[in-house]
Amino acid sequence: MKKNLFISTCLLGLCTLFAGSCSEDKLSSESVITLGKEGSTPLDQWLKRNYIDTYNIEFKYRYKDVESDFSYYTVPARYDRAVKMANLVKYSCLEAFDEAAGIDFTRNNFPKLIYLMGNWEFKNNGTYILGTAEGGKKILLSGINYIDQVLTDAKSINQYYLKTVYHEFTHILNQTKPYSADFQLVTGKGYVADSWSKEPYVTDNYCLEHGFISAYSQHSDIEDFAEMFSIYVTNTPEQWEKWMKIAEAKGQKGFIVSKLDIVRNYMRDSWGINLDQLRDIFLRRQADIVAGRIDLTDISL
Incomplete structure (x- = not known):
């Protein structure tokens, strides 16, 4: 399976930006590794309506070892962060493409699996992986547990999340229709x-x-x-x-x-x-997110 990586340079500022986040976290009562049955959380029900029923896209936030790369130390995405990421991707990416090209384009071309990882995958050369695209079917998004630290800053939210989704989706499109050799x-x-x-x-x-x-x-x-x-x-x-x-x-x-x-x-x-x-649409939606006009915690049905 072909895998395309989107890797960012690991800078000292990363440590500063996210310092103390682990000490502030509290354990959720909902396990992100396994549950007795699927579809038992409010997020599961919201994802069924807004991802599966609308786009035929599976949004996995529970830790699955088969979806992970054993070459890296990884941790699960936290439930509350997964809620925000699900809303963020829907509003800033899926619905942006709906608006620019029609919902059928998004349904037909966006990968059918989005998998979340709590931390980034750090490499030995001082870089870390923000996301991957595999075989035209899957996008992995990393570092989800740090989303709260960047939501009010457009540059940071792009660097760590939104640009990654657009970058990886480009790989998916290229795998379906190759670009000019020129x-x-x-x-x-x-x-x-x-x-x-x-x-x-x-x-x-x-x-x-x-x-x-x-x-x-x-x-x-x-x-x-x-x-x-x-x-x-x-x-x-x-x-x-x-x-x-x-x-x-x-x-x-x-x-x-x-x-x-x-x-x-x-x-x-x-x-x-x-x-x-598409850029105009994205920038408008991004501004809504940064200004807090969109409630990323809302998973009401």
């Missing part, structure tokens, strides 16, 4: 595989100054494509222009623009999605 030729000599997380590739602005939108984009054309799509959609036009000015100063803006054009045409011609319209 994409990998634009900056083909710049891909460095796993070295993307090392000096000098991971340093500030190095990627932009060499025709890539992020450090992880330098891994491969597959990750570059997913990064181009997810970063463009989940960031404001003002932020995008700031990045383009950095790239332009080194004569690299044209490479990024060329790749974005291929992504834009792919989404339009293959899936009927207008990239700018």
